[in-house]
Amino acid sequence: MKARLQKIMKFIQKHLHADDHEISVYYRDSQDTRFAQNSITQHMAGDSIGVFYNCIVDRRTGSAHTKQIDEANLLNIIKKAEENARENMPDPDIASTLSKAEYPQVQNYASSIKKLTTKKMVDIVKTCILNAKLKNAQLSGIISKSTNENLFVTGQGFSGYTYGSEVDLSMTLRANHIETKVAYSHKDFDKLHIDDIINQLNEQFAALHTLKDMDFETLPVILRPQAVMELFSYLWWIYNRKTADEGLTPFTAQIGKKFLGEHFSLLSTIDDPDLKTQPFNNICVAKSMNWVTNGVINDMPTPRDWAHKHNLTPSYMHNMVIPGQGISETEMMKKVKRGLIINNLWYIRINDMKAADLTGMTRDGVLYFENGTVKHAVNNFRFNECLPEMTRRILATGKPIQIRSNSKVPAMLIEDFHFVDKTTF
């Protein structure tokens, strides 16, 4: 496929007339098997090639994207993007495209994905459904596989090629009042251990049998890694040099300061062989970054145009690692008198950007513990929390677990978590 992408790239390069440009020619092949109520409800497969063309003409920008790959249409999108640029207003903040640069040779592809045939995907679903039926439960979820390739060049001489694979398995098991979920993704199908995932689902399911009603209050929580992932994924939205400098977030003027909690660190790495990383994009090439160290903000992802305008170094969060102390859940429970263990969070939204005040719900199982022991399951709750302030209440962290192909996060024990409402289930 690389040769085909190169041919398309050369065709575009031959016909463009811009002062500067970025071209991305990409390929994606995917298959998704969705299941619900112990049956397959959707099953989709296909591949496509796409092209992004961004151009600069006389400090004016224009762009076009297409998934219609014939020469006439490619010529048309070049023409349209350049016409858009010519008719556009000059951009006072414009930055030139990425210059020639070496980028990290990361391994985002694992050939094990070839084992995942249509039959194999259905077989995996069958195994999972049989497990659900043994519990008189209903299973819903998805198993997905995809491969992708991307060729990226700029008018300033950068040229990069990356390819990758991804397998996702997500399952929700439901019976009576019990509803619980596990979800993992990995670049390497061989490292997505299906039996372990089923076992985790079963353990979560078994723990939820005795449900008691509980009112909301402020109390300690142990967020399991999936919940930590959901919550801190919001950093991808709000942890940004530009919006901080603009005064839109709480991170304004906090670089170099201990603004976050002692037990919170955040990094992106190109050195972890299990983690996928995007080795380059139109901002810069990836490098390992210690964004936050023990609460001290070292750096923030910085868009290319903002970096250019303010003489900063551009950067992006190409993957996410929150280091942990390796403290077990049992040890965490002993550190506080009582609290909740939360499997997952969901529907997190920003209440107030300036405070990084978030709301969201618990989901997929909440357990009440007291004196170091889990007592029973409880209903779901709503929380409102200011993320920076909450990190200062982290009492302990576990061992980082790879939840997504590009993220590793630990469980966290957090004091005084602000619940503001409860559900009826």
Next chain:
Amino acid sequence: MKYLDIAIDYARKLGVDYADIRIQKSISEMIYLENVSFKANNLDTTHGYGIRVLKNGAWGFAHSNIFSEDAVKTTTKKAFDIAKQSARLRQGKGIRLASEKSYIDSYTTPIKKDPFTISTKEKTSLMLETSQTMLKYTPIIKTVIILTNHREEKLFASTIGTRLDICTSFVSPMIMAVAKNDTDTQSRSFNEGGHAVGWELIERLNLPRIADTVAQEAITKVNADTLDRENRTTLVLDPIHLGLTMHESVGHPTELDRVLGWEADMAGVSFATPEKLGNYQYASKIVNFVGDNTLAGGLATAGFDDDGVPGQRWFIIKDGVLNEYGTTRDTAPFIDLPYSRGCNRATQYFDQPINRIPNLYMLPGTQPLSPAELIRDTDSGVYIQGQGSFSIDQHRVNFQFGGDYFWEIKDGKLWRPLKKVLYRSCNPEFWNSVDAICDARYFKPFGVTNCGKGQPGQVGRMTHGASTARFRNIRVGGSK
């Protein structure tokens, strides 16, 4: 288009129980202006086809953007093979389709002025003028203006003989201003979503005039007070705000696929289960919600859905009682409904269609009542305009909403501006607390262009609408 016949003839030859092909070309223009810097001026074109095959009670779906006889046949065979594999895990009879007639028909969104014929220069000049209108106010530190124009061309054929030629369009302008004072930054937006009309909407709106109001209100908002303690009080909610609340708390819970548990792993399920049909008091008696895929200007108005079912109008909540769901040909038989309401839609050619919210709106009140009169009739409470934070549980019961612009109501008057207001409620408490709805003169649509659903995610479109309404005894407070 010969590829329609190739796919359908070949599907029949393979022995499918049902098949359809949807050739879809989507063209979208998005111009993004931040202060005086155009961050994006993009034209997006996707063109390809998706083939859906039902065999032995299971779906198979395959897509491609290679247009040749071989590619179409290969894609059809891929869908067929996938369906056969999926059928190994069929429960009972598996997927069945509600009966439907065949149609040979076409539909085009009525527009007066095609936005794609308007020059980029005219669009960017208007946007720049709009932005500069706001930037003249010193406290305004940031503006964002996004203009989206979209056209979708679909050719559809199925093995029951349906042939459709559909072209839909919409335009969507959005304006935002961020104001700053010594301690805070707050934004105010003009965002009524997408409208299935042409450039005439933009000409009618007068964006610079709107922007001037947006900027002034952003400044008012950043300097406003907050509500610290949560209290039960009255809410008066404007139509744009209600567009989001009805989307989340009425639209999604009444999608039949969610009710059936098909979205349990991702978007969740629904409390509005089938035994509640016809007897569940979802809302107060003055509340009526209508599903209407014939609504003029509606984003889900396309003549037919992606099952080839014509657009219809029906009551989802009638006199406050849960009446019916939004359904598709493959969901309706699971609750023994003999027909579909035509809610199956895919976003792009490479998406398998899923059960979507129709155009869904709350009928206006039947007695003459204006928002000003409604506020005059309210002793105390909060008036919320526009949309803010929104979050709801996976059963669609418990929710929390913010808003964009807030006034405290005291003695029938807008007493003082507020910011960071949040309210919490649940179904069925919230809609049962409605005690007044303004009349049809004040009805306003809100077009959702970004409804996320499905795995892999799809972005659906539909229009909501309401007149300003009053809700009693709701928990209202402020964020930190």
